[in-house]
Every structure is written in C-alpha cells, then in structure tokens.
Amino acid sequence: MINDELLNKYIDNELTDVELAEFKKEIQTDAEAQNKLKALKLTDEILNKMEVNRAPVNFTEMFMKKIITVSSFHKEKVSYFFVSIISFFVLTITGILGYSISKIESGSSSIAEKNQYVQKTKEVLSGGLGELNAILSNDNMLLIGAGLTFVLLISGYFLIENHKNFKEKLNRFSH
Amino acid sequence: MKKLSDIEIIDSVLKGNQGDYSLLIDRYKDKAFSLLKRLLGNEMDAEEALQDSFLKAYNSLGSFRRDSKFSTWFYRITYNTGLTILSSKKRKIEHEMSSIDEHFDLGDFDNEIYSTTSNPKDYLLKMIDKLPIRNALVLILFYIDDMSLNEISQVMDVSLVNAKVLLHRSRNSLRDLLLKHNYQEVI
Numbered sequence: 001m002i003n004d005e006l007l008n009k010y011i012d013n014e015l016t017d018v019e020l021a022e023f024k025k026e027i028q029t030d031a032e033a034q035n036k037l038k039a040l041k042l043t044d045e046i047l048n049k050m051e052v053n054r055a056p057v058n059f060t061e062m063f064m065k066k067i068i069t070v071s072s073f074h075k076e077k078v079s080y081f082f083v084s085i086i087s088f089f090v091l092t093i094t095g096i097l098g099y100s101i102s103k104i105e106s107g108s109s110s111i112a113e114k115n116q117y118v119q120k121t122k123e124v125l126s127g128g129l130g131e132l133n134a135i136l137s138n139d140n141m142l143l144i145g146a147g148l149t150f151v152l153l154i155s156g157y158f159l160i161e162n163h164k165n166f167k168e169k170l171n172r173f174s175h
Numbered sequence: 176m177k178k179l180s181d182i183e184i185i186d187s188v189l190k191g192n193q194g195d196y197s198l199l200i201d202r203y204k205d206k207a208f209s210l211l212k213r214l215l216g217n218e219m220d221a222e223e224a225l226q227d228s229f230l231k232a233y234n235s236l237g238s239f240r241r242d243s244k245f246s247t248w249f250y251r252i253t254y255n256t257g258l259t260i261l262s263s264k265k266r267k268i269e270h271e272m273s274s275i276d277e278h279f280d281l282g283d284f285d286n287e288i289y290s291t292t293s294n295p296k297d298y299l300l301k302m303i304d305k306l307p308i309r310n311a312l313v314l315i316l317f318y319i320d321d322m323s324l325n326e327i328s329q330v331m332d333v334s335l336v337n338a339k340v341l342l343h344r345s346r347n348s349l350r351d352l353l354l355k356h357n358y359q360e361v362i
Binding site for chain 1: 193212359
C-alpha cells in the first residue's frame with residue numbers, strides 16, 4: 001500500500017530502484033494515491049517557485065561601513081593607549097631632568113660650587129655604574145636574571161593562551 | 176573572474192582584509208532575510224536580526240570550525256538570532272516551538288484565503304504564512320536555501336528524523352489543502 005511516506009520519498013527521489021519499480025506498479029491501481037501524488041507534485045512545484053525576499057538596498061554597504069568604523073575606533077584606541085604610556089614616561093623623565101637642572105642652577109651660586117657639584121655627580125655616577133657592573137658580572141646574578149626571564153616568558157605564554165581560551169569561550173556563548 | 180569559496184573569503188578576512196566580508200554578505204543576505212522575514216513577520220525586525228546575525232558571524236569568524244559548511248553555521252546563527260528576537264516579543268513562541276508532534280489546524284484561515292486568491296500558487300504561498308513557525312521555516316530552508324535535511328537538522332537543532340518529519344508534515348498539510356479544493360485537477 002502506498003502511504004504518505006512513500007509519496008514523499010518519491011517526490012524527493014529517495015526511492016531505491018526496486019522500491020521505485022514497486023511504487024510505479026502499485027500506484028496504477030490506487031486512485032487515491034494517484035490523486036495525492038498529483039497534489040503533492042503541485043505542492044512541490046509551487047514551493048520550488050517560492051521567491052526569495054530581497055534584503056534592503058545598500059544593506060551590504062551600510063553594514064560594512066559600520067564594521068570598518070567600529071574596528072578603526074578600536075585600533076585608534078589601542079594606539080592612543082600606547083602613545084599615552086610612552087608620553088607619560090618621556091614627560092616624567094624630562095620633568096625629573098628639568099627639575100634637577102633647575103636645582104643646580106638655583107642652589108649653587110658660584111662656578112666653583114657648580115663644578116664641585118658636577119664633579120660629585122660624576123663620581124656618584126661612575127661609582128654607581130661600577131657597582132652595577134660588578135653586580136651584573138657576577139655569575140649568580142646572571143643565572144638569577146636568566147631564570148627570571150625564563151619565568152617571565154612562560155608566564156607571558158600562559159597569559160596569552162588563557163586570554164585566547166577566554167575569547168573563544170566568549171564567542172561560543174555569543175551564538 | 177574566479178569565484179572565491181566561502182573558506183577562501185573567510186581566510187582573507189581573517190588575514191585582515193575586512194572588505195572581503197562583503198562578499199559573504201552579498202552571498203547570503205537575501206536568503207537569510209527570507210528566513211528572518213518569515214520568522215519575525217515584518218521587514219524591520221528582519222533587517223535588525225540580519226545585521227545582528229552578520230555581526231555575530233563576523234566577530235566569531237576566528238572560531239568557525241570548518242567541519243561544517245559556512246552556510247550551515249551562519250544559518251544557525253541567523254535562526255537563533257531570529258528566535259531570540261521573537262521570544263523577547265512573543266511569549267507564545269515557547270508554546271509553538273515546544274514539540275514537533277503538535278497538530279495544527281489551518282481550517283480557520285482556509286476560507287478567508289481561498290476566497291481572496293484565484294490560483295493554487297497564490298493560495299498555497301499565503302497558506303505557508305499560516306503554518307506554525309517551524310513548519311514554515313523547514314520549507315524555507317529546504318526550498319529556498321536548498322539545504323539538505325542533515326543541514327536543516329543542524330540549523331534547527333533537531334534530529335535528522337525530526338527534520339524529515341517536519342518537512343513531510345508541512346508539505347502534506349499543504350497538499351491536503353490543495354486536495355480539499357481539488358486544485359490537483361489543474362495539472
């Protein structure tokens with residue numbers, strides 16, 4: 001007997017050769033099934049002619065403008081962030097230097113005093129640099145430095161991985 | 176000029192060529208809009224949902240797993256976006272979407288639409304709007320978007336068997352309407 005499932009399979013070309021031969025044979029003597037098949041064929045034909053609704057004109061242009069505006073805003077934000085940090089450091093160093101120079105200028109009246117001050121600064125600097133050199137040339141310090149760098153690199157790697165995973169999770173939740 | 180595949184376009188966008196995303200939009204906007212218009216019932220909501228869908232897809236492009244087609248993945252986003260908008264507007268959606276076993280009766284609309292249409296095509300296309308949402312959507316995905324039942328089951332998050340049941344039931348209900356008015360005699 002031909003049922004609705006067989007009729008639908010016939011319409012969708014899902015019948016095997018054997019099933020198809022049997023279907024064709026049976027339908028010849030089944031007036032009700034013939035009627036249903038006619039109606040189903042008409043339904044399928046009409047559905048195939050269903051028209052696509054067009055998206056609004058300029059949809060693509062409007063959407064792309066939006067995306068480009070948003071992403072350029074983010075890019076600018078990032079560059080401003082770095083520029084402001086660098087500017088802060090430059091300004092701080094310039095400020096400290098300026099303050100030191102003004103102190104030297106106002107604090108010491110005679111040339112001899114100024115020379116004395118400059119001499120002292122040189123001594124402190126050369127002494128400090130000498131000590132720093134001594135510390136850095138120490139083997140233990142080199143090992144500690146290398147260790148610290150290694151730890152920093154590993155932490156950085158995990159931080160980035162963690163951020164990536166978090167971003168992926170966030171994206172998965174968004175759809 | 177060679178037509179780029181969806182994957183080639185996605186790779187290009189991910190490399191920083193944002194403008195290439197417009198190729199994907201042009202490729203899918205109309206069919207996705209058809210689906211959303213049928214789901215939401217008006218152009219304004221459909222356009223809003225279409226923008227949301229493309230934006231979500233754009234933001235998640237990096238996490239698109241290439242084990243399915245882009246179209247299936249995108250229509251799933253579109254379908255879920257449409258449902259979210261719909262559920263915020265109509266509580267009855269929960270009832271409508273609850274089960275595919277629900278029976279529906281188109282008799283209430285039949286007389287009105289039959290009396291205002293003059294041929295089987297107009298009559299049937301108007302009756303599609305009166306089908307329960309999932310029954311109408313399965314027809315859109317199958318006939319307009321040319322999706323296989325397997326892809327439809329992924330988009331609508333139902334089993335393959337249920338997708339098939341939905342398609343057959345929807346088509347049979349329309350067929351019965353044609354039979355009722357003897358439209359099959361036209362061909």
